[in-house]
Amino acid sequence: MGQKDFLFSVLEDMTVFAQEHCAVTYGDFYEPQTQYIIEREIGRYPQADCEFWGGHEYCERKMLSVYPKGETADTSEYPLDCIQADNIHSNITHRDVLGAVIGLGIKREKIGDISLNNGELQLFLASPLGEFVEKNINQINIYNVKLKKVGRDNIKVIEPSFITLDVIVPSMRLDAVIHAAYKLSRNEASEYVKAQKVSINHCLTLKPSSSLKEGDVVSVRTKGRMMIGEILGNTHKGNIRLRLKKFA
16 A cells, blocks of 8 residues: 555544544644645545644644544644753754654654754654653753653744745746745746746645745745745836745
8 A cells, every 4th residue: 555545544534433423533743745635635525624733833744633524623632742852952953853752663653843943942742652752862862851741831832933035026926936036037937846846835836837825835945945925015017015934
């Protein structure tokens, strides 16, 4: 069975459970592209729906919930744990943290976002793994760490760092925005898209003419990642004043 077939099989089992028991059921953590696939696939089940939650609004890897149509999943009910630590050595990387957790025998799909910011570490896990990780990891890479499982009310919201850039574009076409954001020619921007180097909301796109909207996240390989911010209005020539947030 292929990975996608396995995913669809899991989703089917979850929808059947949710419908038969009239209850929310929870799954694993998934990256944004897989979340998009699941959100499309759930349409095959008219009596069920799904949502994702990762711990706070800026998380990218999120846990799946499936529930009967017309219901909803309360974010406070998701079975996830949060681990935090202060004074983390600057040489510790995301890969180091992930390796330490997987080294305990924990599968990747049970691990949510890992954030390192200004000496702080934040890690989300499927419950009840938080306590296990807290007790069994005291060193990451070659550095001592003191991990602590925290309650929901003490979870810190770690926002991504952005560089704000205001640009003028003729339209909200993908190639036009890439051209303005990264100082490429319009033709170069188009070629990046056609060469499969650009994704919108973590999904690969091959259309330079794709239309963008506020809140979309655009990734351009070797150039970086940005979020489409506010449309600030129009110039007297009818062009669009647009605010972009480039991930630092």
